Amino acid sequence: MSNAPTALSLDDVHVRFPVAADWRGRPNRYAHALNGVTLNVRKGETLGIVGESGCGKTTLANLLMGLVKPTRGCFDRGGASLQIVFQDPQSSLDPRLPVWKLIMEPVMVNRRSGSRALRAQAAVLAQQVGLRPEHLDRYPHEFSGGQRQRIAIARALSAEPDVIVLDEPTSALDISVQAQILNLLQELRAERLLSYVLISHNVSVVRHMCDRVAVMYLGQIVEIGAALDVFAAPAHPYTRLLLESVPRIGAPFLEGVPQDTELPGNRHLPQGCFFRSRCPLATAGCELPQAMAEAGDSVVGHKCRCHVRCKKEER
Numbered sequence: 001m002s003n004a005p006t007a008l009s010l011d012d013v014h015v016r017f018p019v020a021a022d023w024r025g026r027p028n029r030y031a032h033a034l035n036g037v038t039l040n041v042r043k044g045e046t047l048g049i050v051g052e053s054g055c056g057k058t059t060l061a062n063l064l065m066g067l068v069k070p071t072r073g074c075f076d077r078g079g080a081s082l083q084i085v086f087q088d089p090q091s092s093l094d095p096r097l098p099v100w101k102l103i104m105e106p107v108m109v110n111r112r113s114g115s116r117a118l119r120a121q122a123a124v125l126a127q128q129v130g131l132r133p134e135h136l137d138r139y140p141h142e143f144s145g146g147q148r149q150r151i152a153i154a155r156a157l158s159a160e161p162d163v164i165v166l167d168e169p170t171s172a173l174d175i176s177v178q179a180q181i182l183n184l185l186q187e188l189r190a191e192r193l194l195s196y197v198l199i200s201h202n203v204s205v206v207r208h209m210c211d212r213v214a215v216m217y218l219g220q221i222v223e224i225g226a227a228l229d230v231f232a233a234p235a236h237p238y239t240r241l242l243l244e245s246v247p248r249i250g251a252p253f254l255e256g257v258p259q260d261t262e263l264p265g266n267r268h269l270p271q272g273c274f275f276r277s278r279c280p281l282a283t284a285g286c287e288l289p290q291a292m293a294e295a296g297d298s299v300v301g302h303k304c305r306c307h308v309r310c311k312k313e314e315r
């Protein structure tokens with residue numbers, strides 16, 4: 001997987017949102033949601049994006065989907081086609097459409113079209129995601145959360161994407177249902193050679209699903225590598241804090257972290273290392289901006305953004 005070709009790439013992507021304006025209506029304050037994200041998504045891989053609430057995960061998802069433009073930097077989607085599955089299937093599925101139309105909507109010219117061929121295609125997709133033929137004419141409110149997420153997955157598949165962005169796909173579901181949906185996603189990926197960008201604040205979901213993982217903090221990637229390497233030997237102090245704060249399966253990431261270490265605001269970005277105000281290892285040199293560099297364990301592709309934890313000769 002480490003030498004698979006690239007499906008998508010981001011180079012130093014910044015995104016900021018205006019949050020206040022002067023008397024002329026010109027923006028004068030911003031939320032700095034992404035602050036220099038450089039990332040490749042490879043063909044056929046599942047790339048996990050983890051980090052606590054507010055670190056920019058959904059902004060990254062929206063950027064990949066073309067719903068948000070980079071303020072700075074470059075996003076190259078190559079020729080890849082992308083689809084997205086949201087956290088909450090309740091609000092992402094139009095309640096007025098029957099299941100078969102919901103599934104085929106991404107490829108329907110208009111919502112009134114009703115060809116037999118489309119319906120037949122919907123039936124095949126429905127079956128592949130574990131829905132039954134009689135479900136096709138029902139409406140979203142008639143389903144459980146897990147079944148609605150199956151509808152959302154079939155809908156994403158109908159456009160035959162290369163990459164599916166999964167933004168917290170199981171966070172709204174009961175634990176028992178979560179595992180079923182994750183297993184379904186694994187099967188579909190293997191059958192269809194899809195790439196997934198799996199966004200989650202839940203470390204056990206990412207550990208279970210991902211080939212590689214990128215850890216985000218305040219709109220930056222602070223660590224990236226093969227999931228096995230990152231989980232076995234987390235390099236960045238923030239990643240260590242995240243992993244230590246997951247005492248049991250299914251627990252949210254930062255449960256148990258003291259309140260005085262909460263995420264600093266993104267209206268005024270910190271000088272130097274963004275993690276400095278919370279970092280137990282902070283020392284001289286941390287007041288300088290940190291670049292991504294090879295992590296100290298010399299594992300290929302394992303990088304982090306911390307001069308204390310990176311190989312010295314990189315600097």
Ligand SMILES: Nc1ncnc2c1ncn2[C@@H]1O[C@H](COP(=O)(O)OP(=O)(O)O)[C@@H](O)[C@H]1O
Binds near residue numbers: 031266
């Ligand atoms: N449309 C928007 N307008 C203003 N601020 C936004 C907007 N979208 C996101 N943000 C801000 O950007 C930051 C990152 O948000 P988000 O990407 O939703 O994070 P996450 O998904 O990791 O919780 C937050 O501070 C959020 O308030």
Ligand code: SF4
Binds near residue numbers: 238
């Ligand atoms: S650069 Fe310094 S403050 Fe930032 S994570 Fe490393 S040790 Fe901590």
Ligand SMILES: [Mg+2]
Binds near residue numbers: 058
């Ligand atoms: Mg989010």
